[in-house]
Amino acid sequence: MSAILRGRPSAAIVLIAALGLLPHMSGCAQSPRRGATTRFTISDIEYTSAELSAQLAAAPFLQGRAPDSPEIRLMPGEFRNVSNERIGEADRWAMISMILYDPGIFELLRSKNVSIVMPEQRKRLFERFAIAQEIPGQTPPTIVFGENSIATHAINTTFLSATREATDTAGTDERKDLFLIQTEIIDLGTGAAIWSGQTRFARVARGVILN
Amino acid sequence: MQRVAGVALTLVVLGSLGCQSGPRGPIGDTQGRRDPGVSTRADSQDPAVNSVTLIEFADQVAQDLPARIASIPELANRDHEAVLYLGEFINRTNTPTNDFRLARQIVRNSIINSDIVRQYATVYADPEQLARLRERLAASESGRVSDDEMNGRLYSADDIFVLNSEMSEATRGGGAQSLYVFDMTLLELKTGRQVFSSQIVQKFVR
Numbered sequence: 001m002s003a004i005l006r007g008r009p010s011a012a013i014v015l016i017a018a019l020g021l022l023p024h025m026s027g028c029a030q031s032p033r034r035g036a037t038t039r040f041t042i043s044d045i046e047y048t049s050a051e052l053s054a055q056l057a058a059a060p061f062l063q064g065r066a067p068d069s070p071e072i073r074l075m076p077g078e079f080r081n082v083s084n085e086r087i088g089e090a091d092r093w094a095m096i097s098m099i100l101y102d103p104g105i106f107e108l109l110r111s112k113n114v115s116i117v118m119p120e121q122r123k124r125l126f127e128r129f130a131i132a133q134e135i136p137g138q139t140p141p142t143i144v145f146g147e148n149s150i151a152t153h154a155i156n157t158t159f160l161s162a163t164r165e166a167t168d169t170a171g172t173d174e175r176k177d178l179f180l181i182q183t184e185i186i187d188l189g190t191g192a193a194i195w196s197g198q199t200r201f202a203r204v205a206r207g208v209i210l211n
Numbered sequence: 212m213q214r215v216a217g218v219a220l221t222l223v224v225l226g227s228l229g230c231q232s233g234p235r236g237p238i239g240d241t242q243g244r245r246d247p248g249v250s251t252r253a254d255s256q257d258p259a260v261n262s263v264t265l266i267e268f269a270d271q272v273a274q275d276l277p278a279r280i281a282s283i284p285e286l287a288n289r290d291h292e293a294v295l296y297l298g299e300f301i302n303r304t305n306t307p308t309n310d311f312r313l314a315r316q317i318v319r320n321s322i323i324n325s326d327i328v329r330q331y332a333t334v335y336a337d338p339e340q341l342a343r344l345r346e347r348l349a350a351s352e353s354g355r356v357s358d359d360e361m362n363g364r365l366y367s368a369d370d371i372f373v374l375n376s377e378m379s380e381a382t383r384g385g386g387a388q389s390l391y392v393f394d395m396t397l398l399e400l401k402t403g404r405q406v407f408s409s410q411i412v413q414k415f416v417r
Contacts, residue, residue: 037243038243041244043244044244047244059324060324060326060329082309082312083309158316160309160312160313160316161309161313162259162262162265162307162309162310162313164251164253164254164256164257164259164261164262165253165256165257166252166253166255166256166257167256174251174252174253174256175253176245176251176253176254176262178247178262178265178266178313179247180313180316180317182316182319182320184323184336186336190333191335191337191340192333192334192335193323193334193335193336194323195323195324196319196320196323196324197320198316198317198320200247200266200317201244201245201246201247202244202245202246202247202249202251202262203243203244203245204243204245204251204253205243
């Protein structure tokens with residue numbers, strides 16, 4: 001081999017270039033990164049919110065509504081985490097806020113006579129950022145501050161996951177978490193589920209069995 | 212010689228560019244995020260059912276069930292809307308029960324959003340509500356209840372259908388081979404009669 005290369009310097013350069021490509025080729029195979037975790041990232045929250053917002057925008061129950069339809073007062077409802085992921089209060093509110101206050105959704109809900117019920121204690125925060133100020137002659141208000149009892153509908157969120165692991169004895173220590181996030185709108189008067197949105201994705205990491 | 216070096220340099224640059232799967236998204240680091248439909252080593256080595264199989268099963272039921280609802284005479288040939296409850300599931304496998312909840316949630320999503328299902332039934336997702344309704348039906352002399360939770364409409368047991376699910380597993384060779392059987396059945400509450408079923412059987416060699 002070395003004799004061939006000594007005789008052909010151009011072949012040597014091409015061989016070096018090919019060797020240089022090897023690390024990139026292994027990167028193309030998308031093997032999980034060693035030392036990474038399968039925990040939620042900020043981008044997961046953003047992607048999830050974006051996907052669920054898009055599904056809510058296409059919800060059949062909204063398509064059948066008009067500005068003069070009976071008012072729906074929608075409150076952020078139950079949040080169930082039955083996944084293996086730790087999800088804090090701030091993450092929960094971030095996700096539901098990104099869905100409901102997405103500019104497109106905000107206007108869509110307004111045009112369908114759907115208001116969002118928020119706890120009274122959040123009113124000052126909204127006022128500070130001039131969100132949902134009531135403008136005379138422009139009804140309905142999109143955000144209603146008050147107790148949950150004034151709500152007619154709730155938007156509930158459920159986090160689920162399935163974890164799979166390969167141990168060292170199998171030649172790898174890979175971990176995979178399959179996540180499924182579901183939001184449902186429930187009619188509080190009847191208990192009937194009127195819409196459901198769902199997104200799923202997996203996270204894979206090597207070198208970590210416990211996050 | 213310079214030409215050869217140029218070709219080599221171009222190869223390296225193009226190779227590294229090729230690793231990028233299109234333009235980067237506008238948000239955050241997505242390192243480690245994967246398509247949930249792609250099986251990995253963790254799926255094949257873990258003693259629990261392959262997560263890809265789990266969601267494939269759920270997707271199949273989610274696709275089959277709404278379409279089949281219209282062909283179930285007990286549901287379709289009614290003069291008023293039926294009530295469809297998402298009921299219990301039984302886990303007879305080494306797979307954590309929570310994983311099976313995930314599969315059920317996929318089916319639930321499909322049923323709630325299905326135009327076909329909504330044409331024939333109202334979907335209820337709270338198992339406690341079903342338990343309360345059962346108790347009231349059992350206590351009712353007329354066999355009908357006016358349920359305040361359902362807009363005061365009159366319901367009898369033959370209006371109510373329950374979707375149950377079950378997952379079973381047979382293993383050999385200390386877990387080296389597993390046979391998984393997934394079942395989903397729709398039962399008429401009054402008679403307990405099965406009006407729909409879907410089954411998938413999967414075999415794994417680890």
